[in-house]
Amino acid sequence: MKCLPVFNFFYLLSFISVIELSFGGDTITIGQSISDGETLVSSSLRFELGFFSPGNSNNRYLGIWYKSSPRTVVWVANRYKPITDKNGVLTLSNNGSILLLNQERSTIWSSNSSRVLETAVVRLLDSGNLVLRDNVSRSSDEYMWQSFDYPSDTLLPGMKLGWNLRTRFERYLTAWRNADDPTPGEFSFRFDISTMAELVTVTGSKIEVRSGPWNGQQFVGIPMFFPRLKNKVYIPMLVRTEDEAYYTYKPINDKVIPRLYLDQSGKLQRFVWNQTSSEWRMSYSWPFDACDNYAQCGANSNCRISKTPICECLAGFISKPQDDWDSPYSRRCDRKPSDCPSGEGFLKLQRMKLPENYWSNKSMNLKECEAECIRNCSCRAYANSDITGGGSGCLMWFGDLIDIRECTEEFSWGQDIFIRVPAADLESTQYSSKHSNKKKRLKIIVAMSIISGMLILGLLLGMAWKKAKNKGYNKRTGQENEDQNEDLELPLFKLATIANATGNFSINNKLGEGGFGLVYKGTLADGQEIAVKRLSKISEQGLKELKNEVILFSKLQHRNLVKLLGCCIQGEEKLLIYEFMPNKSLDSFIFDQTRRTLLDWSKRFNIICGTARGLLYLHQDSRLRIIHRDLKASNVLLDQDMNPKISDFGLARTFARDETEGNTNRVVGTYGYMAPEYASDGQFSVKSDVFSFGVLLLEIVSGKRNRGFYHSDNKLNLIGHAWKLWNKGMPSQLIDACIQDSCNFAEVIRCIHIGLLCVQQHPEDRPCMPSVILMLGSETVLSQPKQPGYLAHRKCTRPDSSSSMPESSSTNTIMISELEGR
Ligand SMILES: *[C@@H]1O[C@H](CO)[C@@H](O)[C@H](O)[C@H]1NC(C)=O
Ligand SMILES: *[C@@H]1O[C@H](CO)[C@@H](O)[C@H](O)[C@H]1NC(C)=O
Ligand SMILES: *[C@@H]1O[C@H](CO)[C@@H](O)[C@H](O)[C@H]1NC(C)=O
Ligand SMILES: *[C@@H]1O[C@H](CO)[C@@H](O)[C@H](O)[C@H]1NC(C)=O
Numbered sequence: 001m002k003c004l005p006v007f008n009f010f011y012l013l014s015f016i017s018v019i020e021l022s023f024g025g026d027t028i029t030i031g032q033s034i035s036d037g038e039t040l041v042s043s044s045l046r047f048e049l050g051f052f053s054p055g056n057s058n059n060r061y062l063g064i065w066y067k068s069s070p071r072t073v074v075w076v077a078n079r080y081k082p083i084t085d086k087n088g089v090l091t092l093s094n095n096g097s098i099l100l101l102n103q104e105r106s107t108i109w110s111s112n113s114s115r116v117l118e119t120a121v122v123r124l125l126d127s128g129n130l131v132l133r134d135n136v137s138r139s140s141d142e143y144m145w146q147s148f149d150y151p152s153d154t155l156l157p158g159m160k161l162g163w164n165l166r167t168r169f170e171r172y173l174t175a176w177r178n179a180d181d182p183t184p185g186e187f188s189f190r191f192d193i194s195t196m197a198e199l200v201t202v203t204g205s206k207i208e209v210r211s212g213p214w215n216g217q218q219f220v221g222i223p224m225f226f227p228r229l230k231n232k233v234y235i236p237m238l239v240r241t242e243d244e245a246y247y248t249y250k251p252i253n254d255k256v257i258p259r260l261y262l263d264q265s266g267k268l269q270r271f272v273w274n275q276t277s278s279e280w281r282m283s284y285s286w287p288f289d290a291c292d293n294y295a296q297c298g299a300n301s302n303c304r305i306s307k308t309p310i311c312e313c314l315a316g317f318i319s320k321p322q323d324d325w326d327s328p329y330s331r332r333c334d335r336k337p338s339d340c341p342s343g344e345g346f347l348k349l350q351r352m353k354l355p356e357n358y359w360s361n362k363s364m365n366l367k368e369c370e371a372e373c374i375r376n377c378s379c380r381a382y383a384n385s386d387i388t389g390g391g392s393g394c395l396m397w398f399g400d401l402i403d404i405r406e407c408t409e410e411f412s413w414g415q416d417i418f419i420r421v422p423a424a425d426l427e428s429t430q431y432s433s434k435h436s437n438k439k440k441r442l443k444i445i446v447a448m449s450i451i452s453g454m455l456i457l458g459l460l461l462g463m464a465w466k467k468a469k470n471k472g473y474n475k476r477t478g479q480e481n482e483d484q485n486e487d488l489e490l491p492l493f494k495l496a497t498i499a500n501a502t503g504n505f506s507i508n509n510k511l512g513e514g515g516f517g518l519v520y521k522g523t524l525a526d527g528q529e530i531a532v533k534r535l536s537k538i539s540e541q542g543l544k545e546l547k548n549e550v551i552l553f554s555k556l557q558h559r560n561l562v563k564l565l566g567c568c569i570q571g572e573e574k575l576l577i578y579e580f581m582p583n584k585s586l587d588s589f590i591f592d593q594t595r596r597t598l599l600d601w602s603k604r605f606n607i608i609c610g611t612a613r614g615l616l617y618l619h620q621d622s623r624l625r626i627i628h629r630d631l632k633a634s635n636v637l638l639d640q641d642m643n644p645k646i647s648d649f650g651l652a653r654t655f656a657r658d659e660t661e662g663n664t665n666r667v668v669g670t671y672g673y674m675a676p677e678y679a680s681d682g683q684f685s686v687k688s689d690v691f692s693f694g695v696l697l698l699e700i701v702s703g704k705r706n707r708g709f710y711h712s713d714n715k716l717n718l719i720g721h722a723w724k725l726w727n728k729g730m731p732s733q734l735i736d737a738c739i740q741d742s743c744n745f746a747e748v749i750r751c752i753h754i755g756l757l758c759v760q761q762h763p764e765d766r767p768c769m770p771s772v773i774l775m776l777g778s779e780t781v782l783s784q785p786k787q788p789g790y791l792a793h794r795k796c797t798r799p800d801s802s803s804s805m806p807e808s809s810s811t812n813t814i815m816i817s818e819l820e821g822r
């Protein structure tokens with residue numbers, strides 16, 4: 001009997017060593033070392049230290065990672081100097097330095113602690129911190145050296161991002177150069193105290209994104225969480241003492257494991273570990289959209305992502321006339337003239353990211369702040385410096401207001417700011433300066449009580465609505481993850497739910513057929529209509545990627561993109577669930593003899609503008625920089641109000657790329673819409689999407705297909721025909737007969753003009769989407785188009801079909817290539 005435990009012990013040991021040559025403990029003492037293959041593991045098994053090779057590299061690095069799979073590296077010791085073989089050794093030298101040695105016993109990396117220590121130990125703590133300390137000293141916080149002082153690309157809870165003000169020592173994150181190389185890349189994330197205390201992502205000395213000031217609870221320009229993540233998962237903290245100034249955070253409770261990561265493209269991403277599914281789930285990434293980019297709109301201009309164009313001068317400012325089409329963001333806005341201070345007041349803007357460069361006084365209140373600001377004519381705006389408990393402190397801006405944006409509604413961030421405007425711009429506002437006379441005051445009091453009455457009413461209504469909504473939500477029985485963290489992720493639907501909703505994928509509910517599977521209409525238990533895309537054959541390798549893509553694409557939210565509601569991955573079945581679009585696709589209107597009359601010019605123009613906005617979002621605002629590659633009339637779906645929504649962006653395409661990689665270099669796209677350089681050389685860019693948009697524009701105006709177009713007297717396609725008419729000075733002949741009476745003539749001609757600019761032969765001659773939107777929205781002079789690309793039909797005259805797809809049978813020339821019913 002006595003032997004048994006011993007036997008078990010050795011059995012266990014050999015078992016462990018099969019899996020991993022683990023050093024076992026979390027500590028090394030003087031003279032001990034660990035070599036490549038051995039690891040240190042923190043006491044609760046959360047972190048592990050050892051040698052690893054990143055990505056596809058064969059170089060060896062000493063690092064710390066989460067002991068989860070896949071390995072998530074959070075710290076690298078020898079970032080600059082890899083070991084090229086597996087003979088590296090980590091040791092604690094006699095004098096108490098941590099040394100990383102190569103085969104020749106020369107030092108690759110060392111902890112440069114200055115004190116000689118003979119009782120030193122190195123320990124990997126459960127926080128992920130590798131510390132060197134004196135074994136004799138009882139005080140556990142006193143470290144001779146710690147890895148938390150030299151962050152890599154990850155800020156773990158408890159790490160400090162910022163400054164030791166006495167020694168001017170700074171801790172900051174630097175991104176890896178790429179997935180194979182942990183050498184510091186171009187982006188870093190730091191706590192900038194040079195001018196003001198804000199977090200910034202920088203390349204060199206250039207600011208890419210700034211966080212805005214700390215408002216007592218958070219940095220005003222960084223969302224705390226994404227809309228789907230209703231619960232806070234961490235608590236941000238800003239510490240400022242005589243000795244230190246830093247940012248840090250802690251999890252809301254010890255069940256939550258968050259991490260903040262600076263990716264190689266300069267995006268800051270917050271992840272939370274999901275114990276159930278054993279994976280990291282992203283709760284936000286920042287910058288999130290174009291408005292987050294530093295000074296996107298230039299001086300005194302507000303950035304609003306929901307508007308087109310996104311930049312607009314603040315009230316009290318007017319934009320200077322501009323002539324440079326291709327840099328819509330280089331403009332600036334100037335003050336309207338006014339009498340100071342008598343003819344001016346303050347306008348309240350809500351939920352704003354506060355601009356840079358402010359003056360602050362913590363002991364003033366908002367009233368004093370306003371008084372101080374109105375007195376000094378160069379004060380342009382003011383705000384509270386701390387919003388805690390109703391607000392306190394004072395921030396004031398002198399000079400231009402730079403990097404100001406409106407925060408999107410669903411995110412909890414932003415703050416009120418009061419900007420100085422001429423009295424004329426104050427009418428119909430909620431707020432007025434104290435310089436207004438008594439009468440005005442009375443009016444305001446009355447208005448205020450009305451407003452607050454309405455607010456209360458609104459609140460009550462809102463609560464009632466929320467209740468109703470929750471009820472409805474619970475009714476949707478098949479949806480998984482109904483716990484509090486459900487909103488962390490895209491909803492996963494159960495197969496049974498979807499089978500139920502679609503009548504077991506009944507043929508009667510089939511909406512269409514795409515290259516990647518069939519599309520069905522369905523109705524959930526709560527009555528919501530959905531479109532279900534049933535993907536055919538995905539290899540197992542593709543599965544994880546698909547999941548990631550789904551998560552990424554579910555984050556794309558724009559009213560001109562079809563919304564991905566969720567997915568279902570169960571066994572063989574891979575389903576994508578989209579919102580259902582009752583009016584099907586644009587081509588079912590504009591190319592249909594009877595239904596075309598339902599779209600008058602104003603509806604068509606609305607569709608053009610909406611599609612442009614959706615495309616702009618894909619190209620630059622979403623930060624994923626998606627090139628659609630198959631924009632066409634059948635991929636523009638219409639909701640019940642005839643608002644356009646672009647469908648089939650990326651997701652299916654990514655999947656297709658995956659599948660055809662080993663196959664051929666098939667160009668995915670549709671003849672008739674493909675830019676010349678894409679069709680012939682497979683070169684795609686945002687400008688090839690612009691080409692497709694141009695074709696679509698001409699089709700909407702003319703009601704004719706580019707590809708199916710035949711004109712009695714020539715062999716030209718629609719583009720060629722439009723070009724010919726343009727040169728003859730008769731572009732109006734292109735206009736669809738059924739809108740000729742209803743249309744705004746100048747607007748239509750302008751659209752044809754823009755369409756021709758978009759279909760230019762050379763990508764560099766085509767405008768980019770921000771310019772297109774600017775052109776659509778203003779009346780400025782446009783440049784003259786040169787001869788466009790593809791004037792005549794290409795030899796192969798198979799009509800409008802996606803080349804990526806199996807040929808479908810056609811009955812007439814008007815054939816729908818991929819009916820994306822959603
Ligand atoms: C370690 O060495 C680096 C580079 O020489 C130096 O910048 C840093 O201040 C040193 N740290 C300590 C604690 O001596
Ligand atoms: C400790 O020893 C190493 C190698 O023996 C040496 O490079 C280092 O400078 C020493 N450190 C101190 C503080 O003496
Ligand atoms: C550290 O101190 C503990 C308790 O005083 C002792 O048991 C241990 O052996 C010491 N370790 C080293 C490496 O000195
Ligand atoms: C801040 O405001 C208070 C009250 O107006 C004033 O006494 C104090 O001097 C101000 N501090 C600074 C730094 O201007």
Ligand SMILES: *[C@@H]1O[C@H](CO)[C@@H](O)[C@H](O)[C@H]1NC(C)=O
Pocket residue numbers: 359375376377378379398
């Ligand atoms: C207004 O404020 C600026 C900046 O604080 C200061 O330089 C200027 O003297 C002030 N002007 C007046 C009239 O107080």
Ligand SMILES: *[C@@H]1O[C@H](CO)[C@@H](O)[C@H](O)[C@H]1NC(C)=O
Pocket residue numbers: 274275276277281480481482483485486488489
């Ligand atoms: C974790 O993932 C599982 C399975 O995907 C899911 O059911 C659960 O809701 C997730 N939990 C959190 C906290 O996100």
